[in-house]
Amino acid sequence: MPKPVVSESARQRRRPTKSGMVLSEELIVRTALRMLREHGSAGLTVRRLGIALGADPSTLYRYFTGMDDLTLAIGDLLIGQAMADWHGTGDWRADLRELGLRIHAAYLEHPQAAVLTANRISGKSHEVAADEAILGLLRGAGFPDRDVVRIYHAFIDMTLAFAALDAASLALPEEARTADEEIWQATYARLPAATHPNIAAVAPLLVAGMNDSAYPAALEMLLGSAESHLTAGPGAA
Structure with a gap:
């Protein structure tokens, strides 16, 4: 029993x-x-x-029930912190952008916890509430349910993947993290155009941007693709 x-x-x-x-x-x-x-x-x-x-x-x-159950509860708390005081505005793209950035930021506030929990599924209350909100935004925008699930899947996996990636960098010892960041200037910026023409052409841009998270840019690409698909209508490929 x-x-x-x-x-x-x-x-x-x-x-x-x-x-x-x-x-x-x-x-x-x-x-x-x-x-x-x-x-x-x-x-x-x-x-x-x-x-x-x-x-x-x-x-x-x-x-x-054990440390694994506690780990799942920690991940759920991070999502709860991301969702705290969030309210939709009626603009599905702006709302989804804000939710993604909130979740990403909440994990980066606690990088050690993010490394442990970003790849887990807890089924706990805050996680379920976040999923309900995201699905509701997409269904409310008019996406067919099949597209809702497809976009939701890409959105949440990308958000948590970037959270884990960026948190892993933050969780490194400061000396190792600094050494990684300096590679762009110390190595890539010094490669000659004769042997590495493509790297040399964009080296200043690599130095300026590669130590920043690519999540905001990737998020905009995903949202832009989703919006284009919605605008194109049911017959779009």
Whole structure:
């Protein structure tokens, strides 16, 4: 017989921990997010999390089935932060652009967490709410449902892929990240036109832009393609 679902209020610890905190699911997730930011994924364990909360580590299993469940909750929190106070304007392209940029930015605020969670599917409340909003924008714009799913798939995968890529760079030690960024100036900008004519022709542009995220540009390309398809009508290829 399956175990009954225990509500948040029923799981909440009635007495404060040694540190004076009353445990809750949200408090555990936010503490784990802080630990990831400060110590990286290797520093987030049940034992260390229990110490940070001033609670017996086993208490955490009243709220999460394990560290993987907690990881999914962290990813859901990031999406919740991205969606906070967002309201649609009725302009599907502008709204979708804002949602994409919000999600991307929320992950980059917590690069260690983004590396762990950007490729995961949680099915938790904030993720579901974001998906409902994105699908609603596309259906409200008049896209056929098959196109809605196709564009949604491309939009969310591209957004999370860029979030993971850009977060991985931010999560590098500063020395390694700086060395990577300097390669464009130290190597590419110095290649001679005789042997590398194409690189040499655009070298100043590479130096100026390649250390910035390409997500905003890629997002505009996706939205522009989607809008062109919508304008062309049902018979478009």
